[in-house]
Amino acid sequence: QVQLVESGGGLVQAGGSLRLSCAASGRTFSSYAMGWFRQAPGKEREFVAAIRRSGGFTMYTDSVKGRFTISRDNAKNTVYLQMNSLKPEDTAVYYCAAGIYSGNYNLYDYWGQGTQVTVSS
Numbered sequence: 007q008v009q010l011v012e013s014g015g016g017l018v019q020a021g022g023s024l025r026l027s028c029a030a031s032g033r034t035f036s037s038y039a040m041g042w043f044r045q046a047p048g049k050e051r052e053f054v055a056a057i058r059r060s061g062g063f064t065m066y067t068d069s070v071k072g073r074f075t076i077s078r079d080n081a082k083n084t085v086y087l088q089m090n091s092l093k094p095e096d097t098a099v100y101y102c103a104a105g106i107y108s109g110n111y112n113l114y115d116y117w118g119q120g121t122q123v124t125v126s127s
Contacts, residue, residue: 008032008104008116015121018092026087028102039107040085041114044098053109092125
């Protein structure tokens with residue numbers, strides 16, 4: 007079992023930055039790939055970024071490439087999402103998840119409760 011708790015969301019103006027954190031409990035954090043997903047009101051949950059267990063490989067959805075960076079610190083059982091040059095369309099609830107390295111949310115077994123990110127224009 008892995009329990010995930012996100013933090014770092016908030017309200018920011020367009021062009022600003024936020025850093026999301028996701029702290030995991032348990033000793034098996036490094037056994038899982040980690041992903042970030044987001045869900046805007048009235049929309050389906052969508053993939054944002056993922057990172058392999060060792061942190062050596064990452065992937066991003068096209069709309070955030072060059073603006074967002076996913077990283078992890080296995081010693082701290084934490085995964086991060088650095089978000090720069092934020093746009094109003096980035097507004098959503100952001101979730102971290104643990105599972106298999108993929109952009110498919112069905113391959114992630116454990117989910118956090120989500121953190122709200124709101125970008126004003």
